[in-house]
Amino acid sequence: MRSRSVIAGDELQEDFDRLAAGWRAEYEPEGQAGESLIERVILGDWFLRRAERVCMEAEAELAAVHPLDWTEEQHKQMQLYSRYKTTAERSFYRAFYAVRGLRKDKLKEELDIARVRKQMEQCAREILKEAGEEAKIQSKSTSKTKGAIEARLGHAQLQASQGAVVREAKKEIRVGRGPVRACRAGGSPGDAQGT
DSSP, rough: OOGGGOOOOTOOOOHHHHHHHHHHHOOOOOHHHHHHHHHHHHHHHHHHHHHHHHHHHHHHHTTTTTTGGGGGGHHHHHHHHHHHHHHHHHHHHHHHHHHHHHHHHHHHHHHHHHHHHHHHHHHHHHHHHHHHHHHHHHHHHHHHHHHHHHHHHHHHHHHHHOOOOOOHHHHHHHHSSHHHHHHHHHHHHHHHHTT
């Protein structure tokens, strides 16, 4: 911003710089739109202060004379200063409301982003929760299946071992050994092998 071109009369550059720094600290403009609007606010505020000062100085000069006793020229001069002040006010407030609108839009956008992020996190938690429950169900199902498989395997092993005993007994019967005698006496085929 070319601040030297806005300094007039007895105005000080330090005052303008302090005003500009205050507005920039307050609104922290981002991007071209924010920067452009904050410059308009700064200039609008500066020109409004100038217009108010000029208007007050003119009123102070005319304070000694009652308004009904003012000349035509004095009335025109006060009307001119009043219009100048009104124009500066309108310009300032137009820029000020534009900066506030931009700020509100950015805040709304940030809130929308935060809301969407929160919804996504909630959705992710629900998905993880459902996945965890499904894994538990599958784990239970797997453990039930595993238990059933182990039971079947145990039964098959038992049948196999019984089958082996039966085959062994049949073999011994064919050979003509005495396991049949041991079984008839209430023992097991293995008991007869020792005899």
